[in-house]
Amino acid sequence: MAVKGINFFESVEFLDLESEINRRNVISRSYYSAYNSIKEKITDVPQYSGVGCHESLCVYLKQTTDFKPENKRSAQRIGLFLTSLKSNRHRADYDLNMDITVQETNMLREQTREFLSLISETSFEKRVISEPVKIGAIADRQKQKTKGSHLKVIK
Numbered sequence: 001m002a003v004k005g006i007n008f009f010e011s012v013e014f015l016d017l018e019s020e021i022n023r024r025n026v027i028s029r030s031y032y033s034a035y036n037s038i039k040e041k042i043t044d045v046p047q048y049s050g051v052g053c054h055e056s057l058c059v060y061l062k063q064t065t066d067f068k069p070e071n072k073r074s075a076q077r078i079g080l081f082l083t084s085l086k087s088n089r090h091r092a093d094y095d096l097n098m099d100i101t102v103q104e105t106n107m108l109r110e111q112t113r114e115f116l117s118l119i120s121e122t123s124f125e126k127r128v129i130s131e132p133v134k135i136g137a138i139a140d141r142q143k144q145k146t147k148g149s150h151l152k153v154i155k
Helices: 005-010 020-041 053-063 069-094 102-121 138-147
Strands: 128-130 151-153
Touching (some): 005 102, 020 053, 020 102, 053 069
């Protein structure tokens, strides 16, 4: 991959904020940095009906039970932040009559820096669950335990 998600943020991390177009670019690039950084780690996001791939990722992170318990809370926090960033990006890209201040851009840039670290540190490893027990298969299950694991990874 020639470009990584973090590169979007690096391109605006120290951009001068005196110009409003620079402030808008910081917000937009911050969103795409977070979105692409997550997509580098999670490749199998379900597509929910009625929403696009970006919203599907936000919903998935906030609502999924796929991740190990120790990572679920981080995934939810990342999903909430990504949703907020997405909303800010829409405002920066499409609401051209609204002023975007240096203060709010600096705050968003700092939050993005923190969340990119959280994304980097979070393992989005799927949780492992037991296979469902079929009626009459308990004796077979006891035999399986001696052969190997009866657990599988949810895909």
